[in-house]
Amino acid sequence: MAHVLATAQPLALLKRPPPPKASFVDGNDKGPKARHGESESDPAVGLAVARHEFGEHGGVNMSIEASATFTVMEPEILRRLFTGELGPERDQLYIYSRHFNPTVLALGRQMAALEGTEAAYCTASGMSAISSVLMQLVGAGGHVVASRCLYGGTHALLSQFLPRTSGVHTTFVDMDDEVAVRSAMKPGETRVVFVETMSNPTLAVADIPMLARLACEAGAKLVVDNTFTPVVVSPARLGADVVVHSMSKFISGCADIIAGAICGPASLVKAMMDLQDGALMLLGPTMNAKVASELAGRLPHxxxxxxxxxxxxxxxxxxxxxxxxxxxxxxxxxxxxxxxxxxxxxxxxxxxxxxxxxxxxxxxxxxxxxxxxxxxxxxxxxxxxxxxxxxxxxxxxxxxxxxxxxxxxxxxxxxxxxxxxxxxxxxxxxxxxxxxxxxxxxxxxxxxxxxxxxx
CATH class of the missing domain: 3.90.1150.10 (Aspartate Aminotransferase, domain 1)
Structure with a gap:
């Protein structure tokens, strides 16, 4: 780790300069498009200009940080990490891999670059990404407006599991019907509008700009599952608040990995990783660092x-x-x-x-x-x-x-x-x-x- 190796001065000459410090978690970074211009509406361009992680010894591929827990040089640092005064992006300091892991965090930066969002957090599966986002944004007793055509697991989560465990209730509508979507909104209750960019399996294409406008008017967040159309469509650039993925699919490309991703505002990722109240931190859908390394090597192509x-x-x-x-x-x-x-x-x-x-x-x-x-x-x-x-x-x-x-x-x-x-x-x-x-x-x-x- 950088804060440990910094004491070994002769070794520093053999190491590449540290990458510029980013601030996804602190919400200061405005995402690839804001940093580099309108041309980055092409996801390939966004990926190409994303921060490149070198290996520990200068390798062209990033190292795999397999540690579950991390040491600090001073006891006071640990206290400040737990209060949130110090953290991984700003200070390159880590607590525990269920919170942030350097390799998984690097993959998150790539996913944010791909989708044109401020931040991204990678999870153990696509369903863990969806369920964590909904639990964080909706809350007990809240209301969701969702497409009537969704992946069966997502439909069951919204129609069966969340009502039973959290009192969340969902109105399923034809997302192509603007009047029906607007009518389904419940003032003060609707927290999320959920849709797939391309519906599974009927291949209907959601009108994301229209849904983003309706969600904003109702004070809700538009969450879009972009699993079928990575690179093809960039929902966040069309107005979506949060984009989720099953990275097991096209992003992996080899049918050998189960993984997910949440792409959205830095404030959302920070809230979801809160030590006391964050859905990701407390539910623990942690991506393995070795999986993150595999996926990071597949994203460029x-x-x-x-x-x-x-x-x-x-x-x-x-x-x-x-x-x-x-x-x-x-x-x-x-x-x-x-x-x-x-x-x-x-x-x-x-x-x-x-x-x-x-x-x-x-x-x-x-x-x-x-x-x-x-x-x-x-x-x-x-x-x-x-x-x-x-x-x-x-x-x-x-x-x-x-x-x-x-x-x-x-x-x-x-x-x-x-x-x-x-x-x-x-x-x-x-x-x-x-x-x-x-x-x-x-x-x-x-x-x-x-x-x-x-x-």
Missing amino acids: LPLRMQEHSRRAAEFATRMRLLGLQVRYPGLPDHPHHDRLSAMGNPGYGAGGMLCVDMGTEERANSLMYHLQNTTQFGLMAVSLGYYQTLMSCSGNSTSSEMAPDDRARAGISPGLIRMSIGYNGTLDQRWAQFERAVTLMKQETPSASASKLI
Whole structure:
């Protein structure tokens, strides 16, 4: 640690100069866009100018700080750390890794640069990021207005868990209906408006500027889950107060890490890390430093990966439509929110790597997925997304199964809806030939033969 090694003067000559001190936690930093200009609406530019962390011995990659606890040179320093007079960003002093860890903090700076926010804090999972933010901002007995189409786990948190444990109640509405959203607001009670940039799994695109305006008018915070569209859309630059991520998905890219992130004002991160009253500090959804190091090495090429995910998804969606399949993809001109995404999106990153194919019935969806995985090797039947191989699942009986059947119907999730996260390995023509063959085989099957494969 810097405050320990400072006593060893000869070693200092071998070390690179310390990086400039930032002040995310203290709220003085105004985020990458304010520091470096409007060009940083491109997330790749924001990442490129973010503070680079060198390794302990001058390595081009930052070191992994694996310590759970940290020492200080004077007893008085420990007291001042616990009162908040001293801290990690301003003074490069740490208490305990559940509070702040140098490696995890460095990843947080990268996430803040990516999303154009003042600060970010990285957590053990996407759901821990969402639940911690809601518990911090809403409070016992508070009210949330949320999209009726959300990831099943988020829907269950809002409709089941938080009402039971905290008395939080949620009104689920069509977020495309401005009148309905405004009517759902409860003066003095509504604390959060929660939406996904691109809904899971129906791929509706939220009108973030409109929702930000309505939330502000009601004295609420707009919280946006940007898991489906990192780099493609920057919600904070469109007015969102807080942006959350499951970093397990596109940001990781390898389906081997569970992680989350909260991006927003420095004041929020500081409040959530308060030793006495902070949701993150007291609930303890701590990211492991080794995980943070892994993710920090993957973030720089996220923009390139998202471009290719988007390119493949757009091409597949176009070809699937020509086969006569019912396809949902915001990059298609006839998608109801195509123009909205084009206006909100960051130029050059397309419409994302997610698409849906509606096969009408669960039986037909299962038959197609069976052949796509087991006969033609087009992709894998698995939940999650953002992998370099295509992942597919029937949302109604998997990632949206927590929702009641009526809620799924209102959200537009049909029994035969296949959600696909389009990968980029192999050649595009190779993968398309595999897809086309699977469709042909599915059409040739009798219903009984299709069902027998699933027993």
